[in-house]
Amino acid sequence: MLNIDELKFDERGLIPAVVQDVHSRKVLTVAYMNRESLRITMEKGLTCFYSRSRQQLWLKGETSGNYQHVVSVTADCDRDALVVLVDKEGPACHLGTDSCFNDLVYQSDTLSDFTLEGLYDLLKGRKEQLPEGSYTTYLFQKGLDKILKKVGEECTEVIIAGKAEDRRETIYEIADLCYHVMVLMVQQGLSVEDIKKELASRHVIDHKVKQEKMT
DSSP, X not given: OOOXXXXXXXXXXXXXEEEEEXXXXXXXXXXEEOHHHHHHHHHHSBOEEEETTTTEEEETTTTXXXXXXXXXXXXXXXXXXXXXXEEESSXXXXXXXXXXXXXXXXXXXXOOOOOHHXXXXXXXXXXXXXXXXXXXXXXXXXXXXXXXXXXXXXXXXXXXXXXXXOHHHHHHHHHXXXXXXXXXXXXXXXXXXXXXXXXXXXXXXXXXXXXXXXX
C-alpha cells in the first residue's frame, strides 16, 4: 500500500481525484486534494477536497448532508492522479444531480454503452410516458399480476434451457428474465443500487464466514 509521500502532487501541492460510485461505477465528480485533505479523507472515511477557488478544505456533505463514504483510494501508474470509490448519500453535484457529468458531447452511432442503470432508466421512462406500441408499456398497463406472471414464466424458461445445457438459449432466457425482473423493480420502486447494496452486504457476510472456517 502506497504512502502519501509517494504520491506526486503538482506545484500547488494538489492532486486530481476522480470520484466514482462504488455501485454503478458512474463518475460522480472530479475534484482536487492536497496532503491534508487526503489525510482527512482517509482518517474520517469521508471525501475531503481542496477548493481552488476558495483556497480552503471542504468536507463533502458537511453543509448539504450528501456525504461520500470512501471505499478505496487508488493512484494511477504515474502516482499523480487518484480514483476514489465512494458509497454516496444523496446527489454528488451541487446542482442536485446524481453526477456532475450530465451533458453529452459525443455519442457513437455504432458502439453502445449498455448498463443495467441505463436499462432501468429506459424502463422507468416507459412507465412514466407509456408510449403506444411498446411491450413495456403493455406490461405496466396490465399491472403487477401480469408482470409477476411473466417473471414466473421466464424463470421456467431459464430452467428448461439450463437443464438442456443449451448455452445460447440459456443466455437468451436469462436476458429475458433480467428484463422482466427489472420491469418488476420499476413497478415497485426498487433501484439497481438497492440490489447491488444487498448483494454487497451478502458478499461481506460470506467473506467473514470463509474467514471463520479458516481459523
